[in-house]
Every structure is written in structure tokens, then in C-alpha cells.
Amino acid sequence: MRRFVYVARAVAWRSIHNTVVNPAILVPSILFPLFFLVAFAGGLSRIADVPNFHYPPGYTAFQFVFVFLQSAAFGGVFTGFGIARDFDSGFARRLLLSAPRRSGIIAGYTVGALLRWVLTGTVVTLAALIAGMHVDGDGVQLVGLVGLGVVMNLVAALWACGVAMFLRTEQAGALIQMPVFVLLFLAPVYVPISLLAGWIHDVATLNPVTAVLEAGRGLLAGSPVKVGLAFATLAGASALLAVFARRGLASAERAG
Amino acid sequence: MAVELAAGGPGPGARSGNARVLIQQTLAVAHRSAVRTLRQRALMVFPMIFPLILFAINGSALGPATRIPGFPTHNYRDFLIAMPFVQGAMFVAITAGVDLARDIESGFLNRLALTPLRGEALLVGQLGGALVLGVVQAIVYLLVGLATGVTFASGVGGAFVLLALSILIAFAFATLGGLLALRLGTGEAVQGIFPLLFVTLFLSSSSLPRNLIKTTWFRDVATYNPVSYLLEGLRSLVITGWDGQALALGFGFSAALVVIAIALSQRSMRTRLARR
Numbered sequence: 001m002r003r004f005v006y007v008a009r010a011v012a013w014r015s016i017h018n019t020v021v022n023p024a025i026l027v028p029s030i031l032f033p034l035f036f037l038v039a040f041a042g043g044l045s046r047i048a049d050v051p052n053f054h055y056p057p058g059y060t061a062f063q064f065v066f067v068f069l070q071s072a073a074f075g076g077v078f079t080g081f082g083i084a085r086d087f088d089s090g091f092a093r094r095l096l097l098s099a100p101r102r103s104g105i106i107a108g109y110t111v112g113a114l115l116r117w118v119l120t121g122t123v124v125t126l127a128a129l130i131a132g133m134h135v136d137g138d139g140v141q142l143v144g145l146v147g148l149g150v151v152m153n154l155v156a157a158l159w160a161c162g163v164a165m166f167l168r169t170e171q172a173g174a175l176i177q178m179p180v181f182v183l184l185f186l187a188p189v190y191v192p193i194s195l196l197a198g199w200i201h202d203v204a205t206l207n208p209v210t211a212v213l214e215a216g217r218g219l220l221a222g223s224p225v226k227v228g229l230a231f232a233t234l235a236g237a238s239a240l241l242a243v244f245a246r247r248g249l250a251s252a253e254r255a256g
Numbered sequence: 257m258a259v260e261l262a263a264g265g266p267g268p269g270a271r272s273g274n275a276r277v278l279i280q281q282t283l284a285v286a287h288r289s290a291v292r293t294l295r296q297r298a299l300m301v302f303p304m305i306f307p308l309i310l311f312a313i314n315g316s317a318l319g320p321a322t323r324i325p326g327f328p329t330h331n332y333r334d335f336l337i338a339m340p341f342v343q344g345a346m347f348v349a350i351t352a353g354v355d356l357a358r359d360i361e362s363g364f365l366n367r368l369a370l371t372p373l374r375g376e377a378l379l380v381g382q383l384g385g386a387l388v389l390g391v392v393q394a395i396v397y398l399l400v401g402l403a404t405g406v407t408f409a410s411g412v413g414g415a416f417v418l419l420a421l422s423i424l425i426a427f428a429f430a431t432l433g434g435l436l437a438l439r440l441g442t443g444e445a446v447q448g449i450f451p452l453l454f455v456t457l458f459l460s461s462s463s464l465p466r467n468l469i470k471t472t473w474f475r476d477v478a479t480y481n482p483v484s485y486l487l488e489g490l491r492s493l494v495i496t497g498w499d500g501q502a503l504a505l506g507f508g509f510s511a512a513l514v515v516i517a518i519a520l521s522q523r524s525m526r527t528r529l530a531r532r
Contacts, residue, residue, distance in 0.1 A: 028451055035451075039458035042474040046464060050320045174302060185313045191320045200316035 003101040011108025015082060016115040029078050029116065033071035033124045047190055057134040057221050064128040065216040066189050071124050072149040073156040073180050075117030079109055080160020080176040087168035096253060106161055106245050113157035121149060136222035144227060145219040148212055151234040156180055158241035165248030187213045208233045278377055285381025293385030303347030304393050307340035308400055324468055329495050337401040338490035339462050341422040342483060344393040345429040346453045352386035353433030353446035360441050365528055375525040383430045390426025394419050406494060414493040421506055425486050428510040431517035438524035460484040482509045
């Protein structure tokens, strides 16, 4: 166990250190969510005037929850890019040779993803509050919202870790990113699901991200809905993707 | 392709000879650029598919926006169809920029400096591949739009004008990509600029008409953002019909971008092609 923690701590420290000291990595990961917040909450605020749109804290808060959870997911995705880069540069091979407990590598990268998101999530939250976002949820409910973000970040990091370790090239970037991006945008991003019609309504109903998004919005509004379902969905995805990431690591070990 | 590299001495005949040589040189470089782009099919597919994915998702997800009082159409896809064209053009900018940057990084441009190839021919020719990509994308987006129920208020003629405008927009962004490559010199740096291009797209009238944007500062930014006029020029053909002002602004801003980017690129090209 000590060796596991030792490896995880070293990998996490390296991951977050690389992020913080490299503006080319740090700046996009902070700017992207901010930009989405501005574009959606600012540019689309008139959507709140659509008949039957009802979200008491307002459209900025409605969009904040999406951007907050999206930043959590992309914290994991960007970490996957770093893992792929480590394989391309040969660092990952040296890491596999030197790590006394290799599963600690996955844990380290996921902790790195979480620390990266702590930074981004804080910036996004401050920006939304400065923009006048109303928060109707109480302390416990807000902790619940942060909890959703943490597990969302873990799910995305495990996915990215698995893909990066299976493919071991920076060209895996699109494959890491696209499914996450598409899943997020196939949820009710701009309006509540009740206002969606046609195929997008059917897909959003089946999309597991929908429950997470609705739970997050409910928690921020102080009227929780589907919280248990959201956490159960994310927990299930985490368990499955942990196996996937472990198999990715095994594949990288076999490749040498 | 055999290319004549230098014309004769001074005089009117020599001037026409110079023009002929310039065209030949441009076509030769454009041929190389187009072949290189067509050979990298993976590079062609992603920039083409991504705007279509967003079009499919947002075309449905933002459908309720048509219920906002004053929204100009009942079909949000009619409104949104302009976006893939401009978004695709931004991908073209990156393709053009990265290709040129690769030539700078690999030393190809330095080797060309040893030949009598003119900077203008190299600059415009290098954008040949991007232009091919722009044409293919424009046709695909138009066909997808028609297949998903987009109707043209300006009729069949409007569809052709939309193609022409979208190709000009793609070329304009390609010249911008070329300028970035000449200024920055590396593909990585050019790609790093890409998010900024996207910011200009989202801070425009891409999702809602400017008069329906509620947030004042956002509406002001969208009004000063030339990308809004590119979108509105394309969109006018679908929603309004023949709107001379929207088209003039769309064509005007695209042409202005071409002229400015090429003029600035020529200055940078002189440095890059310094015959030392």
C-alpha cells in the first residue's frame, strides 16, 4: 500500500506541476470553460424567455452547472492528453520500469486530474458569481454539486487514462475527447429536457449525463432531483472505467 | 509539373511574360499543396465532421429558441446552417497554417529561397490545398443542410451564391492561417491560436440574431465582431432571400480579410524567403 501511495503521489505531483508551470497546458484548460460560460450564459440568456422555461436561479446558474460539470470532465480529458504525451515522449515507458506498484500510476494521474479541476472549477465558480449568478441551494446541497463534479472528473480521467494507455500516442487525443464532448452536448444543455423535442429528447432521456446535469441544477436551485440516480450512475461508470484503465495499463505493460 | 521560373528583360512583352510565370509558379505550388491536402484524408475528415456534429446537436437542442418572440424562422436549422460553413473555414485556416508552418520547420521554404520562385506565388499557391478543402466542405455542408430540411428563401441561385461566399470565407481564413504560420513559424503555435478563432465564432450572432441577444455587452461584442457579418451574409440567403446589405457585408468582410492577410503575409514572406 505504501508503494502504491508513493507512486500515486509522485505521478500526481508531476501531473499538476507540469500543468501549473506550462502556460500552453494551463491557459486553455482555464479559458475553455470560461469561454463556454460567457458564450452560453451571456449569449443565450434570452433562451430563458422561451415559454415554459422555469429555473428560479436564472439562466446564468442554469448554464453554470453545465460548464462546472463540463470543466470537471475536461479536467480528466486534458490529463489524458498528458498521459498520451508521456507515452509519445518515452517518459511513460521509464515510469513503467521504475514504478514499484504500477496501479499507483493510474491513481496518480486521476489525482492529478482532480487537482487540475480544483483550479479550473474554482475559476469558473468565481466568474459565475462575479457575473451575478444566484445560488439557492444550501451548504449541503452545494457540497453535493461539488461531489458530482469530483466523481465526473474521476470518470473522465479513468476513460482518458484507459484510451491513452491502450493507444499510447498523442493522436489518441480526438478519441479521448470526442465521446466526452458528444455525451455532454447530448444532454439538455440549453433548455430543460421537457422543452426538447424530437430525436434529441429521446437521446437526452437515455443519456446518463442528463441525470447528472439535472441533479446538479436541482442542487444549485435548492430543490434536489435525481441525486441518488446521478451518483449511482457516476459510481457505476467509475467502476467500469477503472477496470478499463487497469486493462489499458496492462496493455501498456505488455507493449513494454 | 514543369515550371518556367524567370521571364525575359524589361518591356510590355516581358511584363506579360512575368505575369505568365507568376501564374505558372502559383499553380505549381497550389498543385503540390492540393495534392498534399488530398493525401491526408484524416486531416480532411475531422474538420468536416466536427461542425456537422455540432450542427446536428445544436440544430435540435436549440430548437426551442425559435419560440422566442421575434425569432426570424420556425426552423432553427435554417438559422444554424451558416455556422458549419464558418466553423469549417476556421478549420481550413488551421490546416493551411499548419501546412505552411511544416514547410518552414522542415526547411522547405529555405530551399525555395534558393530558387527564383516569387514570394507571392508561394503564398497564394500554398493556400491551394486549403481552397480545395474549403470547396469540398462547402459542398458537403450544403448537401447536409438540404438533406436535413434547410430551405433557401433565395432559391437555387441563392444556394450557389452561398457556395461562392462560403468558399471566399474559407479562402479568407486560409490566408489568415498562412499569415499566422509565417509570423509564428511552428505548427504547434498555429494550433495554439485555434481556440481564439473559436472564441470569435461564439462571441458572434452564431446562436441567436443580434437583436435578440439580451446581454448588452455580448450584443455589442457581436456587433463589432466581423464574424457576425460573415454568418449573417450566409444566413440571409436561407432565411431572408436576397438581402443586398447582408451580402455586401459578408463578401466585403471576407474580401477585406483576404487583402489584409495577404498584404501582411507578403511582408513576413520577404523575411522568410530572404535570399541570403
